[in-house]
Amino acid sequence: MQARISFITLAVPDLAAVRTFYVDGLGWAxxxxxxxxxxxxxxxxxIVLSLWSEAGFEAEVGPIRRGAGLVPITLAHNVPTADAVDTVLEQARTAGAPEVSQGQWREWxxxxxYFADPAGFRWEIACNPGPIGQSVL
Structure with missing residues (x-):
């Protein structure tokens, strides 16, 4: 098996709200x-981001574990500068992200x-100056 990801599939409770956020708010097609x-x-x-209604996901994949706390996954979008991080975070805020943190310098x-989409999935917007971060730009 090749080391490759083709689809990232996320089960969401309100597909219409998620569509409004990504398509209408962020402008993704x-x-x-x-x-x-x-x-x-x-x-x-x-690579494709596949957003499924929870009912459809559970019918095909199985029951979703539910409980308090954050969904234990983050998605990352890397950009070349700290200013670009702040720009994307503001775009997410304007698009209606229910939670948006301020950009900050990290120990690494x-x-x-970070921002949350309407389903609670966290996106990290990062400027990573290291070789692995630069390799994805």
């Missing part, structure tokens, strides 16, 4: 859309902040 079922967005070369040497 749907690659495939089945209302009330799934929204797929190409987010890079050969970069600058980042």
């Amino acid at each position: 749907p690659a495939l859309e089945e209302p009330d079922e799934v929204l797929m967005i190409s987010v890079g070369e050969r 040497g970069g600058y980042s902040g």
Whole structure:
């Protein structure tokens, strides 16, 4: 098996709200859309963000574990500068992100902040000056 991710699939409680956030708010274009079922967005070369309604996800994959706390995953979007981090965080705020942190310098040497989409998934917006961070720009 090759080391590669083709789809990131996230189960969301309100697909319409998530669509409004990503498509109308952030301006991302749907690659495939089945209302009330799934929204797929190409987010890079050969990688798709697949947002499923919870009901459809559970029917195919299995029951979702529910409880207090954050969803134990973050998605990351790297940008070349700290100013670009702040710009994207403000764009997320304007798009209606229910939670947006301020960008800050991190112990690992970069600058980042987080926002939540309407389903609670956290996106890290980061400027990572190290080689691994630069490799994804």
